[in-house]
Amino acid sequence: MALSYRRILVVQTAFVGDVILSLPLVQEAARIAPPGAEIDLLTLPRWQNLLETHPSISTLWLYDKHGQERGVGAFWRLCRGLRRRRYQLALVPHRSLRSALLVWLAGIPRRIGFDRSPGRFLFTEAVPYRQHWHEARRNLSLLEPLGYRHRALVRPQIAFTAADEQAVAGWLSRKGVGKERPLVVLAPGSVWATKRWPGERFADLARKLAQSGFAVALVGGKEDRALCDAIVRRAGGFAFNGAGRLTLRQSACLIARARLLVGNDSAPVHLAWAVGTPVVALFGPTVPEFGFFPPGPEDKIVQRSELACRPCNRHGPARCPLKNHRCMKDIPLEQVWPVVADCLQVPTHPQEGGVVR
Ligand code: SF4
Incomplete structure (x- = not known):
């Protein structure tokens, strides 16, 4: 299968373990996207060091939701910034109302997340959260509405220099x-x-x-x-x-x-x-x-x-x-x-x- 989307946003602002286990999703999205497609990741500033060298990530959005950008004003500015990027697809492994609201307010036309997310009503497609699957495989299932079928567990890539x-x-x-x-x-x-x-x-x-x-x-x-x-x-x-x-x-x-x-x-x-x-x-x-x-x-x-x-x-x-x-x-x-x-x-x-x- 191949994606037709050329600009994709993945949102994961949880703990670093969750971010690591979201990387296979980023990598597979990049693999099946057309040449030159941009896969961006929105995460917390404290995970920047781990992610800034990742070869599948085009742009890293850093959102300090617990610190300087805690308020509504900063949230709204972030939404406007995302809107300007004109994303075509959002993949939201983070099960949070704020993350779902973010991609909705950013005007991203297709938004895929889990049915266990408190913000599931803001997604265009909500994928079943398979409780017993490995988290990396669970996150990859967000690509299923796009025709993706699981082959094998994809290992997260950490690009140290x-x-x-x-x-x-x-x-x-x-x-x-x-x-x-x-x-x-x-x-x-x-x-x-x-x-x-x-x-x-x-x-x-x-x-x-x-x-x-x-x-x-x-x-x-x-x-x-x-x-x-x-x-x-x-x-x-x-x-x-x-x-x-x-x-x-x-x-x-x-x-x-x-x-x-x-x-x-x-x-x-x-x-x-x-x-x-x-x-x-x-x-x-x-x-x-x-x-x-x-x-x-x-x-x-x-x-x-x-x-x-x-x-x-x-x-x-x-x-x-x-x-x-x-x-x-x-x-x-x-x-x-x-x-x-x-x-x-x-x-x-x-x-x-x-x-x-
Ligand atoms: S699993 Fe049992 S022992 Fe462990 S923290 Fe919970 S209640 Fe306590």
Whole structure:
């Protein structure tokens, strides 16, 4: 199939994980659009670094909806700017009334979103939200009204630059980690507190990895920096903290260099899939059936499947409603380490004292 539209807007102003999993939609729209077509993406300024080098995106619209552009005036100016671009088609994976209103007020004649969006009445076509499909495939289904048929899961593309690679190599080298040293990346953060495996378990995992000869790096945003610093301290210095120090593209580049990423149900898991690094993902208040699971052939999931309270929230609540947070606290290191060791093909009993700095 081929699209006839030459100017297409994709709107995704949610969290970075949602943005990463919207990239296959952008890429497929670009692939089936006529030569010279422009596929633009509207997103938050904080994701600019990750997206500004993407080869399928013609123009990146940045909308600071939580900051300087919070008011009605800025929203209206944005609508007028979009209207001037004369888009022919809007694809709206973001399930939000504001995003639906935006493409309607921008005068875009064909607007496709999900039937679960609160703004679905503003779309010309509302596609069924398939609860159990992987999010990347779900987003691709927005192309179905245009004749698109799913073939295989499309991996998001993260286009890091030579400068990003140099920056990461320099950062690792300052930590004494050369190219020959195998690396594992840990991602202990999450916007939602209940989705986090306890920091002390990540620290104990870091020690075990170091005992098995791996360099261990932590990634995350600025908001994860204190948590990651605490993990590094508890791990006795056998891990390096890149949270808030590396950009999103540099973090992706670091993950690409790793043999494995271990993280919660959060954005770094999707970054790892994008760059082809195997994942061990820990699920607590959410479940893989929501569609945000790591889909790589070597990826593994660790969870307490038997807990009747799971899932308790689509995102993971700020606090455990039962006040025990068993879904994460009851995942011991002894459950995670054999899975990690198996992925890395190392013995499950590394020699005590064999830590490599
Ligand atoms: S209610 Fe259950 S699933 Fe939800 S946070 Fe608490 S322990 Fe986790």
